[in-house]
Amino acid sequence: xxxxxxxxxxxxxxxxxxxxxxxxxxxxxxxxxxxxxxxxxxxxxxxxxxxxxxxxxxxxxxxxxxxxxxxxxxxxxxxxxxxxxxxxxxxxxxxxxxxxxxxxxxxxxxxxxxxxxxxxxxxxxxxxxxxxxxxxxxxxxxxxxxxxxxxxxxxxxxxxxxxxxxxxxxxxxxxxxxxxxxxxxxxxxxxxxxxxxxxxxxxxxxxxxxxxxxxxxxxxxxxxxxxxxxxxxxxxxxxxxxxxxxxxxxxxxxxxxxxxxxxxxxxxxxxxxxxxxxxxxxxxxxxxxxxxxxxxxxxxxxxxxxxxxxxxxxxxxxxxxxxxxxxxxxxxxxxxxxxxxxxxxxxxxxxxxxxxxxxxxxxxxxxxxxxxxxxxxxxxxxxxxxxxxxxxxxxxxxxxxxxxxxxxxxxxxxxxxxxxxxxxxxxxxxxxxxxxxxxxxxxxxxxxxxxxxxxxxxxx
Numbered sequence: 001x002x003x004x005x006x007x008x009x010x011x012x013x014x015x016x017x018x019x020x021x022x023x024x025x026x027x028x029x030x031x032x033x034x035x036x037x038x039x040x041x042x043x044x045x046x047x048x049x050x051x052x053x054x055x056x057x058x059x060x061x062x063x064x065x066x067x068x069x070x071x072x073x074x075x076x077x078x079x080x081x082x083x084x085x086x087x088x089x090x091x092x093x094x095x096x097x098x099x100x101x102x103x104x105x106x107x108x109x110x111x112x113x114x115x116x117x118x119x120x121x122x123x124x125x126x127x128x129x130x131x132x133x134x135x136x137x138x139x140x141x142x143x144x145x146x147x148x149x150x151x152x153x154x155x156x157x158x159x160x161x162x163x164x165x166x167x168x169x170x171x172x173x174x175x176x177x178x179x180x181x182x183x184x185x186x187x188x189x190x191x192x193x194x195x196x197x198x199x200x201x202x203x204x205x206x207x208x209x210x211x212x213x214x215x216x217x218x219x220x221x222x223x224x225x226x227x228x229x230x231x232x233x234x235x236x237x238x239x240x241x242x243x244x245x246x247x248x249x250x251x252x253x254x255x256x257x258x259x260x261x262x263x264x265x266x267x268x269x270x271x272x273x274x275x276x277x278x279x280x281x282x283x284x285x286x287x288x289x290x291x292x293x294x295x296x297x298x299x300x301x302x303x304x305x306x307x308x309x310x311x312x313x314x315x316x317x318x319x320x321x322x323x324x325x326x327x328x329x330x331x332x333x334x335x336x337x338x339x340x341x342x343x344x345x346x347x348x349x350x351x352x353x354x355x356x357x358x359x360x361x362x363x364x365x366x367x368x369x370x371x372x373x374x375x376x377x378x379x380x381x382x383x384x385x386x387x388x389x390x391x392x393x394x395x396x397x398x399x400x401x402x403x404x405x406x407x408x409x410x411x412x413x414x415x416x417x418x419x420x421x422x423x424x425x426x427x428x429x430x431x432x433x434x435x436x437x438x439x440x441x442x443x444x445x446x447x448x449x450x451x452x453x454x455x456x457x458x459x460x
Contacts, residue, residue, distance in 0.1 A: 007122040010037040015044045029117040029124035030096035031104040042091035051089040076318025079332040095333045097313045103135040144189040154195035158225040190319035193226045206286040259343040265336045270295040297356040309443045341442040361418035394424045402450035
């Protein structure tokens with residue numbers, strides 16, 4: 001039986017949702033705190049899980065209270081996840097991101113000590129008036145939700161189709177419900193991006209070499225709903241993410257150019273968090289040895305690189321985030337980065353004053369038909385012939401217990417870290433043959449990897 005976790009500056013427990021529970025205060029405190037946080041319903045103050053009787057009903061009540069009782073709008077800044085642990089005990093996890101329009105407050109009391117709160121230690125404390133005034137003076141004004149679309153005659157048939165596919169039909173008030181209007185009722189820039197026609201296009205380029213000299217293919221996906229453009233980009237990159245296979249004595253081992261999980265999450269993040277107020281769309285470029293994903297997305301004010309890699313989230317475009325979550329294109333808040341860093345480390349991220357560029361090295365030359373021989377169908381034994389099977393060599397090193405990535409690389413006598421990750425670590429993770437010892441902290445310096453039962457069976 002696991003030991004209950006105590007409350008922390010990022011974790012708050014509530015035994016049950018009652019009319020007297022000041023849930024709004026706890027949510028506001030996390031919205032106003034740089035790190036955001038988690039509120040659990042169905043767990044008492046000791047950390048013991050007692051469960052929630054009506055999960056669906058309580059989720060609807062939570063969403064309704066946050067939607068109507070907090071200002072500015074927190075929609076797109078929180079997520080609800082059901083957790084069942086131990087079996088039969090259902091709890092609700094409310095994920096709250098740090099908001100970019102601080103200070104957040106109860107609508108009833110406004111910008112006052114009764115309305116604004118801040119997370120201090122394990123409690124939500126009233127925010128001092130001086131801090132309220134300071135935050136209000138610097139509140140973000142250039143969000144896509146506040147900018148009026150220069151075109152107001154917009155249609156949303158593509159968006160309707162995607163919502164219908166998820167059995168979430170849009171009603172007559174969908175523009176208001178999805179926050180696609182400004183305070184005066186005009187369609188905003190988020191609506192413009194999601195409309196059937198707009199002037200935004202996303203470029204996917206392909207080069208023959210390792211620089212931008214020889215362009216061999218250029219595609220534009222856009223001038224349509226951002227959802228449709230995103231799906232087109234994902235489909236294109238999935239085609240480019242080719243697979244090489246090796247047949248071993250145990251099974252066929254498929255290795256793609258890049259982890260499809262990490263690539264998909266990086267594409268979604270680049271599109272959802274791009275700063276469209278500058279009218280610079282994200283772009284994706286494929287080279288002979290890598291893929292680069294560039295977005296107009298500097299770190300949000302108040303968020304450091306260390307906090308970024310620890311998983312703290314400040315969504316730039318909460319309106320887009322909400323729609324992408326509704327359509328199951330994003331799992332939940334804060335899930336994207338851990339999925340990327342499980343396969344690619346912080347060294348793949350480059351921050352500048354105005355842009356974020358993510359570079360994923362390829363597991364082999366990208367133009368396989370020109371730069372490498374066809375995939376071999378040779379049958380080899382992963383134990384007796386380890387040279388032809390890099391993954392099997394990695395599995396062998398973990399037979400005696402978990403190891404840190406640096407230790408694995410050292411035992412494999414590999415000096416080039418990208419090669420180690422692309423040809424050894426990532427394929428083993430994708431196959432489920434190994435797993436991290438700290439799955440919730442992918443970038444931790446204490447992270448190690450261990451064999452799974454499936455991985456052990458491969459070596460038998």
